[in-house]
Amino acid sequence: MVRILAILLVVMLAATAFSLSVHGLIGSELGGLNRQILGIGVQIGDGTLRAEVNGFIPITSVSDIPYLDWSAFSVMEIDPTVLLNFQLDSDLSVYAGVGLILLADFRDSLFLLYSDRAFHVKLGVNLLLMNFINVFGEVMTIGGLSGGPYMVGWSGVFSLHVGAGLEF
16 A cells, blocks of 8 residues: 555656656557557656656457456556657657666566567657547567677567547
8 A cells, every 4th residue: 555655656756746647558560470459548748758658468358358357367468668859849749769678577576678689669650649648650670789889680560559548
């Protein structure tokens, strides 16, 4: 209970100091395992530099969301990401981001780094409606260091996400 109160206090302080956005998203992989994903996230920051944390779980299909057995999920992918946001209009922006890939195993209380040489890269577009509703679409892939510290390779697996959220 103390942890939950501490987390809520940090989120409230961050919301008063920065712009805070809470969102949900669904997506689909193109290539790889062709999984469907369901996610939630929090974004902090107002302006060009922003920070975001998303959590993803694989699902069988988007149509199965109402029938999911939430107790069956034990592993979640968590992606802390740094974003560069470029405002095109007062309500339209594009963003690019890079971040780590973490795995959380809730049954064994473990947090693991997916790889010290792999990272997520994303590009997206965000539309602000009525000054507090965000609607966005993004594409994400896994990049990685290959063959040396300055050579970057790509997994070839992309995922497309669409989502919506509230901005405070």
